[in-house]
Structures are given as structure tokens and as C-alpha cells.
Amino acid sequence: MLWQVRALLSDRPGAMAALASRCGERGANILALDVHPAADGEVVDELVIHTPESWTAPDVEQLCTDAGVFASAVTECSAHALEDQPVRYLRAAQCVVREPERLEDLLCRMLDAEPAVAGSAAVLVLDDEAGPPVALGREHAFTATETARAAELRLVAAAVLAGPGADQVAGAPAHGVGQLRRGTVVDIRPLVEMHDRCSADTLSRRYHSPMRRLSPRMARAMLLPAHGFSFVLPDEDGDGVVAMGMVAFQDDEVEAALLVEDRWQRRGHGADLLRALAAEAKAMGAEELTLIARRDDTAVLATVHRAGFRAHVRCVDGVNRLRVPLGRVSSARKQADRKPADRPVRRRMTEPLVALLHQRKELREVYAPADIIDQAVRDGV
Ligand SMILES: CC(C)(COP(=O)(O)OP(=O)(O)OC[C@H]1O[C@@H](n2cnc3c(N)ncnc32)[C@H](O)[C@@H]1OP(=O)(O)O)[C@@H](O)C(=O)NCCC(=O)NCCS
CATH class of the missing domain: 3.30.70.260 (ACT domain)
Incomplete structure (x- = not known):
């Protein structure tokens, strides 16, 4: 038996x-x-x-x-x-490529689950913009590994549904963007409109609290901070804004903040913005930038890396403070200009793994969360 x-x-x-x-x-x-x-x-x-x-x-x-x-x-x-699990999941990926619309059925089979219902004892819900919605239910809890596997298959489905030549993100825009430039008063209305188009999650990651509509007054203060500057990324027509970043010189630190509209994320704009902010801040005498990110947000650290920098990460009052030394902006540029294939391979984490990594040291060698980088920087690696 x-x-x-x-x-x-x-x-x-x-x-x-x-x-x-x-x-x-x-x-x-x-x-x-x-x-x-x-x-x-x-x-x-x-x-x-x-x-x-x-x-x-x-x-x-x-x-x-x-x-x-x-x-x-x-x-x-x-x-x-x-059957060997890797082989099983590779077969599943082939099924998703053939029939991406049947992702949820397939995940039910792979994870021994049913579509989630009100009474499901345990649920696995993936409903952000990264791919088609998935809601599974079953008797016993889903593990972080299972959630990670489901999330990866969902990204395959999203890429297929987005069509040939599309980026990983479903709903990727067809047209392009303009050139990064300094933010000015002409960007007030476009920035307010960009906020209106951002998801609640993106705004909460930027402001760390629910964000109501951006007032023109606040937009102005962000574009032209009293002690600082901003950069915006206009859309192709130059009428709208799709990303913005700002730097504010404070008494004891220089704070930088980034915001990329959802459908333009994961296309390198966040890293481009950070490099532009860093170069300008350095020219103005800053030695390091501080970015503040939600504790569960891995995207900001990944953006720092993609921009070619390293970060010292500290968790203070429930948020991560990323201190980014600006000593090597030119080598950062070199790093950033490398072809994607030359970049060191780092795995993207799905959300449940982030919490797990804080408890499981051995997994940190596979995935790269904030704390390892923190440790590496402390150790002078
Ligand atoms: C953080 C943010 C600015 C990144 O912008 P972006 O244009 O998507 O960044 P990039 O395309 O340059 O990607 C940079 C890296 O982040 C990773 N990344 C981007 N979004 C991610 C996400 N949601 N989850 C995990 N990694 C993510 C990318 O994969 C890339 O890593 P890679 O080089 O290893 O592939 C954007 O997600 C955003 O606006 N977030 C909301 C606001 C916010 O959190 N601001 C920072 C606090 S001030």
C-alpha cells in the first residue's frame, strides 16, 4: 500500500x-x-x-x-x-503556458486544494496586480514553499496572458516613456493624476499608511521640497507623469523616496530614478541617502541593488531604514549598465517567505532579505 x-x-x-x-x-x-x-x-x-x-x-x-x-x-x-517534485512543477509550467486561463484549476490539482469558499479552513489568496487572481482553500495550512510555487506559476500565466513580447507584468503598457527630468510646478497636476492611478498597496508602501487623494499643495511640496529636489519620469507624450522620486535634506540625514505607478513597475524605472537622485544628491554634498520601506517590502532593497548600490538596513519602529552610501556612484553606474544576464542571480521572494526568513537563518543563503545584507555590510563583505 x-x-x-x-x-x-x-x-x-x-x-x-x-x-x-x-x-x-x-x-x-x-x-x-x-x-x-x-x-x-x-x-x-x-x-x-x-x-x-x-x-x-x-x-x-x-x-x-x-x-x-x-x-x-x-x-x-x-x-x-x-513523481519528482521539480519535474511535476516543470510539467505544470508547460500546462500554464498552454492554458494560462486554467491556472487556478491546475493549482488546485498541484496543491490538493479546491477553489476557496467562505468555510475553507486554510486559504491561499494571490490577488495583486502581478497576475490573474487565485484563491484556493483546503483543510490544512498552505506552507510558504507551496505559496512560493503557486506565485511563480502565476507569474508564468501573467506573462503568457500579457502576450508575445510583453514584460512579466499583466497589463503592461504598450507605449513608452520620456526622459527623467527635474520636477517643477508644471508637474503638479500630472502628479496628482498619477497618484489617482496608483493602487492602494503602492501608495501604502510609499507612505506607510493609507493615503487619501494627493492635494495639489502636497504635490507641490513633493516636487519642490524646501531643502531638496525631485525627479519625474514623464510619459511618452510629455503630458503625464508615471514615476517620481524626491530627496529632502534634513538635519541629520538625506531622505530619498520613490514612487512608480503600478503598471510601469518592474521595468527598471525605480532603479533609474534612484541613480538620478543619488547622482544629484552627491553633487550637492550628500554622502548617503536614507530610504524608508515597509518591513515586508522587498522591492525597495531590490531597487537599491539594481541601481548598483548596497544598503545598511535597520528596522526601527516597525519600518526598515535603508542607508545607502553614495561613495561609488560611478561604479554603481557601471554595475547598472551591465546587461541583465551579467547581473548576479538573486531570487525574488514571495511575501510569506519574507516573514519566514526572519526566523530561518539557513534559507537566507538562497533568498536575499534585508537582514543578510545588513549582516554582510556589518561584516564588511
Ligand atoms: C519600489 C519601487 C519604486 C520600485 O520601482 P520599479 O520601477 O518597480 O523598480 P525596478 O523595475 O527598477 O526594479 C528594481 C528591482 O526591484 C524588484 N522589484 C520591483 N517591484 C518588486 C516587487 N513588488 N516585489 C519584489 N521585487 C520587486 C525588481 O524585480 C528589480 O529587481 P531585479 O533587478 O533583481 O530584477 C516601486 O515598487 C514603487 O513605487 N513602490 C511603491 C512605493 C515605494 O515602496 N517606495 C519606496 C519607499 S520610499
Whole structure:
């Protein structure tokens, strides 16, 4: 008999060994294992176990309990369950390329879930602008690994739905943009209109609180700060603005802030803006810029890197303060001008992983969150 077992274990050395040795003692053979790190000192192991024919699901559950497993879900399965996970997900990616509109069905099959309903015990919801909406439900919680896999397949669907030649983001605009230039009073109305087009999430990441409509007065203060300057990225026609960045010289620091309209994000404009702000601020005597980002926001640090800089990151009062030294603007430019293929490979994190990374040091070598960079900078790497 083959059984698919989902076991919640203590995340400590030897916990899995105890289960394996209990299986061995009872004549059960572990044929596949997929480990999903979880928060709070626990780990979810998905196993495929082969047992003698006479075994029932309660027998397998008992074996797990005897081995110290906190909770287990056991279902009888076929040899299909032995398929290698990477191969399974590569096949799934091919299905998404063929039929992107069936993404949710496919994820239900991959993750043993149903479309989410009001009573679903656990839900996985992906509904930002990155791709088609997904809402899955099932009995047991979705792990960060599963969420990351679903999010990646969703990006494949978004890219296919956006059509040939389109960027990764669904709904990518067809026309282009103008040249970055200093912000002036003529940009007040376009900036207010750009705010109106930004999503609540983008505005909350910029202002760290819900943002009502930008008044012309505030727009003016942002475009022409008393001690600072701004840059705007006009649209192709020059009538509208699609991104803006500002620098404000304060008593003890020089603060920079960026805002790129949703449908223009992830096209390099944020990094271009930051480089322009940095070069101008440096020419005015600044030695470093400070950017303030929500604790769960990985995009700002990625933008700093893409612009060719490094950041010292500190979490203060629940927000990340990124201090960006401006010592090497010219080499930053060199770095930024490298072809994308030359850039060091860094993985993009899906949101649940961010929280997990703060608890799981070993994963930080794979994904690059704020704290590692912080540590690397402290260590002088
Ligand atoms: C942060 C922000 C300015 C980045 O602008 P952008 O034009 O998307 O940035 P870029 O296209 O230059 O991308 C820079 C890097 O950030 C990454 N990135 C951008 N958006 C991301 C997101 N939502 N999640 C994860 N990474 C993201 C890109 O993949 C890229 O990394 P890569 O070079 O490793 O591929 C934009 O997301 C934004 O306006 N956010 C809301 C306001 C805000 O947070 N401002 C910063 C606080 S002041």
C-alpha cells in the first residue's frame, strides 16, 4: 500500500530521523520526501510511504504519533505520488503556458486544494496586480514553499496572458516613456493624476499608511521640497507623469523616496530614478541617502541593488531604514549598465517567505532579505 503523509514535526535535528527509524522498525518504507519549512519551530514533511498491504490509514497515523509527529494527514495514493517534485512543477509550467486561463484549476490539482469558499479552513489568496487572481482553500495550512510555487506559476500565466513580447507584468503598457527630468510646478497636476492611478498597496508602501487623494499643495511640496529636489519620469507624450522620486535634506540625514505607478513597475524605472537622485544628491554634498520601506517590502532593497548600490538596513519602529552610501556612484553606474544576464542571480521572494526568513537563518543563503545584507555590510563583505 502507498500512503501520502503530511506530517507536522518539530524543526530540530533528529525529528525526521525518529520518524524514519520508526518506519523502519514497522516495515514501512519511505519512498519520497519533500520538506517545507514552517514558522514557529515546526516543519511540514510530505512523505510517500510504502507499507504492507494490511495497513490502514489509522495505522499510519499511529506510527506518526509514536514517532513524535505533532499532527498528520494520511491518504492512500498511487505511484503517481512518487513523481519528482521539480519535474511535476516543470510539467505544470508547460500546462500554464498552454492554458494560462486554467491556472487556478491546475493549482488546485498541484496543491490538493479546491477553489476557496467562505468555510475553507486554510486559504491561499494571490490577488495583486502581478497576475490573474487565485484563491484556493483546503483543510490544512498552505506552507510558504507551496505559496512560493503557486506565485511563480502565476507569474508564468501573467506573462503568457500579457502576450508575445510583453514584460512579466499583466497589463503592461504598450507605449513608452520620456526622459527623467527635474520636477517643477508644471508637474503638479500630472502628479496628482498619477497618484489617482496608483493602487492602494503602492501608495501604502510609499507612505506607510493609507493615503487619501494627493492635494495639489502636497504635490507641490513633493516636487519642490524646501531643502531638496525631485525627479519625474514623464510619459511618452510629455503630458503625464508615471514615476517620481524626491530627496529632502534634513538635519541629520538625506531622505530619498520613490514612487512608480503600478503598471510601469518592474521595468527598471525605480532603479533609474534612484541613480538620478543619488547622482544629484552627491553633487550637492550628500554622502548617503536614507530610504524608508515597509518591513515586508522587498522591492525597495531590490531597487537599491539594481541601481548598483548596497544598503545598511535597520528596522526601527516597525519600518526598515535603508542607508545607502553614495561613495561609488560611478561604479554603481557601471554595475547598472551591465546587461541583465551579467547581473548576479538573486531570487525574488514571495511575501510569506519574507516573514519566514526572519526566523530561518539557513534559507537566507538562497533568498536575499534585508537582514543578510545588513549582516554582510556589518561584516564588511
Ligand atoms: C519600489 C519601487 C519604486 C520600485 O520601482 P520599479 O520601477 O518597480 O523598480 P525596478 O523595475 O527598477 O526594479 C528594481 C528591482 O526591484 C524588484 N522589484 C520591483 N517591484 C518588486 C516587487 N513588488 N516585489 C519584489 N521585487 C520587486 C525588481 O524585480 C528589480 O529587481 P531585479 O533587478 O533583481 O530584477 C516601486 O515598487 C514603487 O513605487 N513602490 C511603491 C512605493 C515605494 O515602496 N517606495 C519606496 C519607499 S520610499
